Amino acid sequence: MSTTASGRTAADLRADDTAAAAPTGNGRVAATAGWVDERTGLAKGTAYLMKKIFPDHWSFMLGEIAMYSMIICLLTGVFLSFWFVPSAGLIPYAGSYLPLQGVVMSEAYSSTLAISFDVRGGLLIRQIHHWAALMFCVAITVHMLRVFLTGAFRKPRELNWVIGTILSMLAIVEGFAGYSLPDDLLSGTGIRAAEGFIRSIPLIGSYTSYLLFGGAFPGEAIIPRLYSLHVLLLPAVLIGLFTAHIVLVFLHKHTQFPGPGRTNENVVGYPFMPVYTAKAGGFFFMVFGVLTLISALVTINPIWAYGPYDPSPVTAGAQPDWYMGFADGALRLLPGFLEFELFGFTWSMNVFLGAVALIPVIYTVAGAYPFIEAWVTGDKREHHLLDRPRNAPVRTGLGMAAFSFYVVLMLAAGNDIMAIKLSLSINDITVLFRLLVFVVPVLVFWVTKRICLSLQRHDREKVLHGRESGTIIRTADGKFFERHEDLDEFDRFKLVAFEAPAPIALEALTDANGVDAKAIKKAKRRARLSSFYFKDRVEPVSPAELAAAHHHGEHESISGGSTHAAIKHDKHND
Amino acid sequence: MNALAARRRHPAAIAILLLLGLALVGAAYSLLAPKPAQAAAPSAAAAATAEDAALGRQLFLANCATCHGLSAEGTKSGPTLIGVGAASVDFQVGTGRMPLAGPNVQAPRIEQVKYTEEQIAALAAYVASLAPGPAIPEGKEVTGETGNVALGGEIYRVNCAMCHNFAGSGGALTRGKYAPSLYGVEGKYVYEAMLTGPQSMPVFNDTNITPEGKASVIAYLNATMNQPNVGGMNLGNLGPVSEGMFIWIFGLLLMIACAFWLGQKAA
Structure with missing residues (x-):
């Protein structure tokens, strides 16, 4: 065994590898790249990444907003952690905010005040951190909507959808942990509410609460514990899952909207290097810039105005940050009679259902949806081309209905603010929301589906008869008509390149004697669902129909000698 | 007119028209809205004793x-x-x-x-x-000059914030009743409200909150409401609801505008 240099380069050791393009040119960059590659073999992987093609559409950047907001939260969070003291130990305040001087408060609150008033740039960074957290959750929500409504969750991306839903749920938990840290009146009220929610868990509630708080509320343990979760565990899980999310996007290739030249086998767009490195890099700074601008101009969570937490006071308008609003709204809507006693226990279903059970239930349903739809359609193919939302009317309707349910719950969390700002009775608003939470989703489903079908019919109309040009033409014999312009092939392709599956027919599973009742039941259920999805459908214009429409037009122009002749004539003038 | 006609199908046309319409309606309203009737004041008595x-x-x-x-x-x-x-x-x-x-x-x-x-x-x-009742308070206590701001803050948070909100922006009560905003309310009236408990408000008599305590609450309100907004616009000091609304409307809109602009850029 020799430890002396053998004279072989790292490249020789990997002789079996397919040759990676050696860095060309003799500049310093190439030399450095070569040096790094000889020691790490990164060239191949980097080349794979750099050449990766991404399609261009603004809605594909919604996820990027979430990613950048998260990175901004990480950066600003590190800054905040330099000064924040996660301790419930009491000290008298001696900082520069006058209205609180001499007030006894926790070190957590005192250090947050110090960040806001005594650390240079601290308030700005704190506000960026908080606004970026809100933006993170907004961007996740709209990104999720985009993915759902375009059918981007279909095979092979179901797992990535599941990862996304978990990320989304963790993001709100992470947000709540951060919201609870400063120990001001609002966040303390939030922890108090959370403690109540935990206690409402049947049987194990009070034990869980004691375990988490290290005894009775509030205790001194919860702030350091939440801090560990907020800066250590949850960010680690978030970043891990997020990495998996992105790696899967690279592996699956990005989906694209249908269009000329775009197929299920290719991706039409630009390579990561140099186009998207520039675009995405630029977009990061735009997101950072917008968030900084907002943070410099608009206050978020003025903790100094809330004052220190102590369990006796509470403030009017105590709400969680918006992303927890749906759970708070559900809690506000649940009627009190759902609490009852049974077997010597109190079952607080009026609290538990909304504040605790709803969150995992919503995210489980969301995570399961791709599998449900795949089962109904029986579609085992890979889908790399997106659906335009209108071309999947029932899915779009379901998505919007689910979102409207979420929005109604979220708005219900602001019932008190609505009451004072609109001069209404909070009781009436609550009753109204109890009604809306059932009515709105159904209504939204129906309206959305109808709109989608109308848009599809409009698309058909446009393909068959052209675009309304807005030009009114009078013929020699005094007839008026609007000139229609034929679509060019590129525009037309976008309107006809989709599938409109028909409902599956009920297959005859067995004859009348050898009945397989279970299988029949299952098949019937599936056929019913399939009919629910696809019974109302508008088929894309077929080439035959298009030809017929054109032929019809020609024919009319010859015999009638009016409309279409005029169109043709007009076109020549153009 | 021709230039206008050529742009009528511009994507921004609808937005601009809507804005113009809104501005027009707003201007017309401010011009034509009924003014509050000025009641003819009965001739004022010269001296009030x-x-x-x-x-x-x-x-x-x-x-x-x-x-x-x-x-x-x-x-x-x-x-x-x-x-x-x-x-x-x-x-x-x-x-x-x-x-x-x-x-x-x-x-x-x-x-x-x-x-x-x-x-x-x-x-x-x-x-x-x-019949005897609380007299109109006077002196330094109603202006809050003698109050202790920090103590006033504690009293405020324990007794007032639950209805009037942490910053005195007001809050909802049951069946359309509400705790009004405390912005721009004179110290004398704050004191009288504590003393007499108008409408839904409880009475905070002098054994409940001492005159010095009341003065401190007024001092605290004066101190917090007259200080500059260090964090920027305060969005009405209503808590997370207005913040959530802001990020959904303005934050998301700005972000999507950026994304859209970037998406339009040729590579």
Whole structure:
């Protein structure tokens, strides 16, 4: 065994590898790249990444907003952690905010005040951190909507959808942990509410609460514990899952909207290097810039105005940050009679259902949806081309209905603010929301589906008869008509390149004697669902129909000698 | 006209038209909106002393007796005023809550006070003459000069924030009632409100919150409401609801505008 240099380069050791393009040119960059590659073999992987093609559409950047907001939260969070003291130990305040001087408060609150008033740039960074957290959750929500409504969750991306839903749920938990840290009146009220929610868990509630708080509320343990979760565990899980999310996007290739030249086998767009490195890099700074601008101009969570937490006071308008609003709204809507006693226990279903059970239930349903739809359609193919939302009317309707349910719950969390700002009775608003939470989703489903079908019919109309040009033409014999312009092939392709599956027919599973009742039941259920999805459908214009429409037009122009002749004539003038 | 016609299918046309329409409607409204009727003020009495209870009684009979009864004994439409004291009258009339503009769950504060200071003093003198009650507070306590800001903050958070919100922006109560905003309310009226407990508000008497405590609350309100907004616009100091609304409307809109602009850029 020799430890002396053998004279072989790292490249020789990997002789079996397919040759990676050696860095060309003799500049310093190439030399450095070569040096790094000889020691790490990164060239191949980097080349794979750099050449990766991404399609261009603004809605594909919604996820990027979430990613950048998260990175901004990480950066600003590190800054905040330099000064924040996660301790419930009491000290008298001696900082520069006058209205609180001499007030006894926790070190957590005192250090947050110090960040806001005594650390240079601290308030700005704190506000960026908080606004970026809100933006993170907004961007996740709209990104999720985009993915759902375009059918981007279909095979092979179901797992990535599941990862996304978990990320989304963790993001709100992470947000709540951060919201609870400063120990001001609002966040303390939030922890108090959370403690109540935990206690409402049947049987194990009070034990869980004691375990988490290290005894009775509030205790001194919860702030350091939440801090560990907020800066250590949850960010680690978030970043891990997020990495998996992105790696899967690279592996699956990005989906694209249908269009000329775009197929299920290719991706039409630009390579990561140099186009998207520039675009995405630029977009990061735009997101950072917008968030900084907002943070410099608009206050978020003025903790100094809330004052220190102590369990006796509470403030009017105590709400969680918006992303927890749906759970708070559900809690506000649940009627009190759902609490009852049974077997010597109190079952607080009026609290538990909304504040605790709803969150995992919503995210489980969301995570399961791709599998449900795949089962109904029986579609085992890979889908790399997106659906335009209108071309999947029932899915779009379901998505919007689910979102409207979420929005109604979220708005219900602001019932008190609505009451004072609109001069209404909070009781009436609550009753109204109890009604809306059932009515709105159904209504939204129906309206959305109808709109989608109308848009599809409009698309058909446009393909068959052209675009309304807005030009009114009078013929020699005094007839008026609007000139229609034929679509060019590129525009037309976008309107006809989709599938409109028909409902599956009920297959005859067995004859009348050898009945397989279970299988029949299952098949019937599936056929019913399939009919629910696809019974109302508008088929894309077929080439035959298009030809017929054109032929019809020609024919009319010859015999009638009016409309279409005029169109043709007009076109020549153009 | 031709240039305009050529742009009528511009993507921004609808937005611009809508904005123009809104601006037009807004301008027309501000021009044509009915102005609040100026009640002809009855000739003001020159001096208001305790002896002017007689003038107060005249004003009372003319303006208040319909609801509060001819001798302030109260009717179905208004409570008795016997024993409410001068402080209550000064608060209700001085902040424009009385005379009530119309039946409602609660009398709102109105900037345009209907009576002159002399008339209010006369009314107060009349009501005070019916039975003993809290007098109109005076001196340094009502201006908050003697108060301790930090102590006032603690008292405020324990006793007031639950309805009036942490920053005094107001909050909702049941069935359309509300705790009003404390912005721009004179110290004297804050003191009187604590003393008399108007509408849904509980009474905070002097054993409950001492006069020094009340002065401290006023000092705290003065200190926090007159300080600059260090964090920028305060969004009404309403808590996370307005913040959430802001990020959904303005934050998301700005981000999507950026994304859209970037998506339009050729590679």
